Amino acid sequence: MTIAEYLSSYAHGLQLSDLPKDVIHEVKRRVIDSFGCAIGAFDAEPCRIARKIANSVNVSKGATVLGTSNKTLPDLATFANGAMIRYLDCNDTYLSKEPAHPSDNIAAALAVAETEGASGRDLITAIVLAYEVQCRLCDTASLRSRGWDHVTYGAFSTALCSAKLMKLSKESMKHALGLAGVANVALRQTRVGELSMWKGCAFANAARNGVFAALLAREGMTGPAPIFEGEKGFMKLVSGQFELQKFGNNKIPFKILETYIKHFPVEYHAQSAVEAALDLRRKLQKNEGKNFISSIKSVEIQSFDAAIEIIGSGRERWNPQTRETADHSLPYCVAVALMDGTITMDSFSIKRIRDKKLHSLLQNVTVREDKQFTKNYPEKMTNRIIVHTSHRKYVKQVDHPRGHPKNYMTDRELEEKFRSLAMRKLDRAKTEKVLDSLWSMEKSDIGDIMSMVKVG
Numbered sequence: 001m002t003i004a005e006y007l008s009s010y011a012h013g014l015q016l017s018d019l020p021k022d023v024i025h026e027v028k029r030r031v032i033d034s035f036g037c038a039i040g041a042f043d044a045e046p047c048r049i050a051r052k053i054a055n056s057v058n059v060s061k062g063a064t065v066l067g068t069s070n071k072t073l074p075d076l077a078t079f080a081n082g083a084m085i086r087y088l089d090c091n092d093t094y095l096s097k098e099p100a101h102p103s104d105n106i107a108a109a110l111a112v113a114e115t116e117g118a119s120g121r122d123l124i125t126a127i128v129l130a131y132e133v134q135c136r137l138c139d140t141a142s143l144r145s146r147g148w149d150h151v152t153y154g155a156f157s158t159a160l161c162s163a164k165l166m167k168l169s170k171e172s173m174k175h176a177l178g179l180a181g182v183a184n185v186a187l188r189q190t191r192v193g194e195l196s197m198w199k200g201c202a203f204a205n206a207a208r209n210g211v212f213a214a215l216l217a218r219e220g221m222t223g224p225a226p227i228f229e230g231e232k233g234f235m236k237l238v239s240g241q242f243e244l245q246k247f248g249n250n251k252i253p254f255k256i257l258e259t260y261i262k263h264f265p266v267e268y269h270a271q272s273a274v275e276a277a278l279d280l281r282r283k284l285q286k287n288e289g290k291n292f293i294s295s296i297k298s299v300e301i302q303s304f305d306a307a308i309e310i311i312g313s314g315r316e317r318w319n320p321q322t323r324e325t326a327d328h329s330l331p332y333c334v335a336v337a338l339m340d341g342t343i344t345m346d347s348f349s350i351k352r353i354r355d356k357k358l359h360s361l362l363q364n365v366t367v368r369e370d371k372q373f374t375k376n377y378p379e380k381m382t383n384r385i386i387v388h389t390s391h392r393k394y395v396k397q398v399d400h401p402r403g404h405p406k407n408y409m410t411d412r413e414l415e416e417k418f419r420s421l422a423m424r425k426l427d428r429a430k431t432e433k434v435l436d437s438l439w440s441m442e443k444s445d446i447g448d449i450m451s452m453v454k455v456g
Helices: 003-013 021-040 045-055 074-087 102-116 120-140 152-165 170-182 202-218 234-239 268-288 305-311 330-340 356-362 371-376 411-422 428-439 446-452
Strands: 296-303 365-369 383-389 393-398
Touching: 003 120, 003 152, 003 170, 021 074, 021 102, 021 120, 021 411, 021 428, 045 074, 074 102, 074 202, 102 120, 102 152, 102 202, 102 446, 120 152, 152 170, 152 202, 170 202, 268 296, 268 305, 268 330, 268 383, 268 393, 296 330, 305 330, 305 365, 330 356, 330 365, 330 383, 365 371, 411 428, 428 446
Parallel strands: 296 365
Antiparallel strands: 296 383, 383 393
16 A cells, blocks of 8 residues: 555545544644634735735635635635735644644635535544644655755645545545645745745645645546655655654544644744743843843853754844744844743834844844754753843743643633734624634534634
C-alpha cells in the first residue's frame, strides 16, 4: 500500500464516533480561535486583496467570504478566509521536524462544508482529519532544511479534508492527493529576509489548491501516482526518504491534542521569549522606576537553534520594515514587550516599528544559542532573557508558553482572546452569538454561522 493509498483509506473510514470528547472539544477551541484571528485581521491589506478577488465571483450556493454576505467558489473563499485566519500570526502551531499552523486547514474545511451542505458533525471530523494528515507529515521529514516551505504539506491535508466532506471514494481521494502534491511545492523564500504579505497567504494558497484538487478528483480527473514514492515523486525531489508511522488506533492520540494555541500574535518560537520579557518588564519597572528603559545596557536572548534560524538571525530581524518581518523577529518581539508591557496587533504597526526609542533598544538585543535548549526542542521551547541595567542583572526563563498543552490555556482565556479580536469589528451581542454557535457547532448550520460574522 502506498502512502497516498494509506492516507485515503484512513480518511475514508474516519467517523465522528471515532473521536473522543476531548478531541471534539479541541476542534471547537481551534475553530473559535481561528474565527477570532480572522475577524481581527479583517482590515489588513493582504486580506482586503484576497477578499476583493474572492468577491469578484458570485455563486448563490457557494461558500461565504468571512465578514461579508457574498458567496463565492469554495477555493476562492478558502484563500480569502485562510489569509484572514493566518495574517495576525496568532493561530495555532505544531512543532516537529517541520513546524506548521494546522488551523490553516480550517478555512478549507469551512468553505467546502458550507458548499456541500455538510453537517457540523461532518465538519468536525474533517478538521480532525486535516490535523492528522498535516501534523503526521510534519513528523516525517523537514522541508525547510531542504529549501521548501511548510505549507507544502498543507496541500495534501486540505485535499483530503475537502475530499472527505465531498464524500469521495478512496480511489478519488488518492487522485486528489496526487493532484494536490504534484503542483503545489512552495519555496521557503517566503520566510527568508524581509518578509512580504505572502507570508500570511502562502498556506491559504496551498489550501485553495487542495480544495481545487478535490474538486477535480470528484469530476474524474486522475492524478500522478505514486505521488510520494514515485521515480520523480515527493520523496525523491522534495522531502527526502521517509516512513509514515501508522496511526488511527485507540492507542495513538489524535494530533490536535498536541498542537499549541497562541497567547500572543507572534511566531510561536517567540512565545516563551515574550512571556519572559513581560515578566522581566514588571520587575524592571518596580526596581528601576518608570524610566527603566534608559537604564538597560543590554538584553541577551538565549534560545534554541530552530528559533534562531527562523526568527533570530539576519540583519532584517534588527531592522524590520514590515509587520510580517517584525512578528517574525525574536529580538523585536522581546524589545517591544520590554518597552510596552504588552503585545497586541498594534505592536506591529508601521508607526510602532519605526519608533526611534524602540529601534535604539532593539540594537542592544543579542541572540545566542544554548545547546541544552536546542537538545530539549521541541519538547520544550525554552527562551531565557537576561537584562543588564546600570544596577543589576535580571533573568527569566520560560520553557512552555501559555497555550502549550503543558501550560494549558483555559476555555475562559480562549474566549477572552476571541472577544478581544472579534470585538474590533463586531458588537458585543453579535460576538457572543457567534461564540455560542461555535461552541455548539455540531448542532449548527455552517452557513448560518458564517453569515453571523458580517462586518459593518
